[in-house]
Amino acid sequence: MSKLEKCIVALVEVFEEYAGKDEDKMKLSNAELGELVKGQLSESKIDPEELKDVLQKIDKNRDGQVSYKEFSQFVAQLSQGYFKKKYCKDKCKGKN
């Protein structure tokens, strides 16, 4: 399996692991999301301010739960922050 495919499979597995704790296995409750962030991102290189900002926008349809679609977009945004931090600092404002 390629690196990219392993990552896609891992994303689904992480979601399953935390969304599976209550009866609705297809959504992350707020509590499950909190556990995921604590378990998966607490000691990460992700900037805490960036994480807080992205977390506030995660529940796009405001139903109080996080679907897989919302979760995958959350991860995409976190990775954009990580990429920016790694490459841009201030070199490429608005280019990516």
Next chain:
Amino acid sequence: MSKLEKCIVALVEVFEEYAGKDEDKMKLSNAELGELVKGQLSESKIDPEELKDVLQKIDKNRDGQVSYKEFSQFVAQLSQGYFKKKYCKDKCKGKN
């Protein structure tokens, strides 16, 4: 490093690997994107029709190149297709 963070780092590394082939290391050219799809997704469980569909929408600002932001959104969409395939088949139309 957690599973989720490894995936975030891997996403950036895959982008770097293929975007780094020409002088613009911050963008994937069409040729580089083609190589990435061939190298990373050709034997994958990703449904070829789904892949084709998502690829057509990847270049959101239509500048003929793929930024990291566009790439991370592309991967998020692919993983949504993979999640749907794994869970829904037809059980949860419109729920995720």
